[in-house]
Amino acid sequence: MTWAQALLDYKNYMLIERGLSDNSVANYSLDIHKLINHLETNKISISPIKISAEILQQFIFEIAKSLNPRSQSRVISGLKSFFDYLIFEGYREHNPMEIIESPKIGRKLPDVLSLSEIDKMIVAIDLSNAQGERNRAIIETLYGCGLRVSELLDLRISDLFFKEGFIKVTGKGDKQRFVPVSSITENYITEYLQNSRNNYTIHPKASDIIFLNRRGNSLTRAMIFTIVRNLAKQAGIQKKISPHTFRHSFATHLLENGADLRAIQLMLGHESITTTEIYMHVDKSHLKQVMHSFHPRSNY
Template sequence: MNWQQAQKDFEHFLLIERGLAKNSVQNYSLDISKLINHLSTNEIRVSPTKITGEILQHFIYEVAKILNARSQSRIISGLKSFFNYLIFEGYRDDNPMELIESPKTGRKLPDTLSLNEIDDLIAAVDLSTNEGERNRAIIETLYGCGLRVSEVIDLNISDLYFQEGFIKITGKGDKERFVPIGEITQNYITQYLENSRNRVSVKKLASDVVFLNRRGNKLTRAMIFTIVKNLALTANLNKNISPHTFRHSFATHLLENGADLRAIQQMLGHESITTTEIYMHVDKSHLREVIKDFHPRSNY
């Protein structure tokens, strides 16, 4: 078995057997590609079934020179999964990554925006441009529904159930969920669909897609990141934000205003409640107020 075939088979396994999203599969595959490039650069001729822990340790050592601890941990985790797959398929009897430990990264708390900062970003959208209404609707959808960037670019017109107050989202692993959508977000999307989108020559493959680029195709992840970064500059917002910042802000603001954690979990599409619980670490001040106001012994 050569590296290219093993990589391709692993991608198929992750996509079909484990049901991972395409972006996750691409990240796993990228880790293997980095290892393959390392072997090629150093003229190390060894197959996936014969590679040793010593060779892999040297690869991780080289990776550590250019990547932070969090990125190192992701690569180590990805390679461990790859070699576990080879064991599962009977190509190996051992995992050469077994004794390689991930660096300690700690838990990074998510960045959030205040409501005023979000309002400033939306106000910074130039509605006189052809993309203005679209960009405003994108920002409002990211924050108003707490969506991942991939979920925004994959959102279809047929997924909009405005009369019922929900949108249908296809999340990680092609799992579907219904997310509530407020009137403000609905209005911005409707204005965009009825005005700006109608002025675009829509390509056939994107006929049902909500957010389009000027050529009538589906937007890319990179384009959403660019929109957010440019708005932050226009609004003089001195924070390093990304589309995911709006998702964090969505969850944090719900929690701070008394929303149930499990309800937030369902809206975010988290498989495990422990993933949602990271928002508990952002601001605990409101939890003290809950005890003060509602616990029978808080005034003793």
């Protein structure tokens, strides 16, 4: 088995059997490409079935010179998954990555915007600009519904169930969930759809996509990042933020105001509650408030 064939089969496995998104498949594939490049550079001719732990250790040692611990850990995890797949398919009996440990990394807490900072960004939007209503709806939807960028870009008019108070979101692995939508988010989306978007010459393939560029086509991830960073600068916000910051803020503000972790998990579309639990560490004041409110010893 060649590396090219193994990688192609692995991609198909991730897409079809595991149902991973294109972005996830691309990231996992990149880890394998790094290993293949290392083997070619060092003139090491060995198949994925025969490669040893010693060769892989040398590869990890080399990438450690240019990657931070978090990135190293991601590559190691990606390679472990690849060799697990080869074992699953019967090509190997053992995973050569088993003896290779990931570097110790602290759990990075997400940056969070306050409600006043989010309001400042919305106020900073120039509504006289042709894209003003769209950008306001984008910011409010990211924060009001806690969406990932990919979910925002894929949001469709047919996904809006405003009468029922929900939007349908297609998340990782094409898994769908319904997220409650507030009246202010609904109003901003509706104003954009009825006003600005109606003035676009819309590309046929994008006829159901909500957020479009000025040419009537789908927006890109890079454009969303640019919109967010420009608005943060205009609002005088010094924090280093991205579109994902609104998702973190959504979850943190819900927790601070009494939402239970299971409900937040469902709205964010997290498969595991442990992913959602990171928000328990963001604001210690909320935990103290819960302690004082509900523990029987707090009255003594």
